[in-house]
Amino acid sequence: KAGVTQTPRYLIKTRGQQVTLSCSPISGHRSVSWYQQTPGQGLQFLFEYFSETQRNKGNFPGRFSGRQFSNSRSEMNVSTLELGDSALYLCASSVGWGRTEAFFGQGTRLTVV
Amino acid sequence: KQEVTQIPAALSVPEGENLVLNCSFTDSAIYNLQWFRQDPGKGLTSLLLIQSSQREQTSGRLNASLDKSSGRSTLYIAASQPGDSATYLCASGGNAGNMLTFGGGTRLMVKP
Numbered sequence: 001k002a003g004v005t006q007t008p009r010y011l012i013k014t015r016g017q018q019v020t021l022s023c024s025p026i027s028g029h030r031s032v033s034w035y036q037q038t039p040g041q042g043l044q045f046l047f048e049y050f051s052e053t054q055r056n057k058g059n060f061p062g063r064f065s066g067r068q069f070s071n072s073r074s075e076m077n078v079s080t081l082e083l084g085d086s087a088l089y090l091c092a093s094s095v096g097w098g099r100t101e102a103f104f105g106q107g108t109r110l111t112v113v
Numbered sequence: 114k115q116e117v118t119q120i121p122a123a124l125s126v127p128e129g130e131n132l133v134l135n136c137s138f139t140d141s142a143i144y145n146l147q148w149f150r151q152d153p154g155k156g157l158t159s160l161l162l163i164q165s166s167q168r169e170q171t172s173g174r175l176n177a178s179l180d181k182s183s184g185r186s187t188l189y190i191a192a193s194q195p196g197d198s199a200t201y202l203c204a205s206g207g208n209a210g211n212m213l214t215f216g217g218g219t220r221l222m223v224k225p
Contacts, residue, residue, distance in 0.1 A: 100211060104159070
């Protein structure tokens, strides 16, 4: 059974650009959550999608957005990139809504220069 | 707002030692608590999930306990091995879907 797949694995972008990250959850999982991991702030919740609807949102600016498709795949977009957006972005997949185990992908390492 | 703390931030032990990693949380109204392992530059690997109605879970050499009343969880690793070297993270799940609140992690090094 395939795990959570995140693409691309590495990205280098210039300040001011925008970027789109992709996450394919485990087959049959309908919930996808996104997290940002930095050395200074640790792991912080960005947002969660379930059945194509954003259900929760963390404390991040509106430059961070996402969506989920009917096949449960999710994309995250960051516009007007800032140096501080450099981080490991992790996607987690869960089978249902609430109280279910989270399975993480390998992450996308974004570097903003 | 839930806050999760892991102490110590780093731990170094000789191979073969039994060890305990600690996780504390401020809001006892959690739905579950999950322990993860992260290798450098990698994603998170789920180790154990404890639902709020459970007191402990076991998988191989790992045992995790949960005490909601005291706001604590522990991860016990028996007979540690160099391959156990990694960062261990705990995360609490509340009533907001699958959103997890993470601790800062404990970086474990097991020396041969």
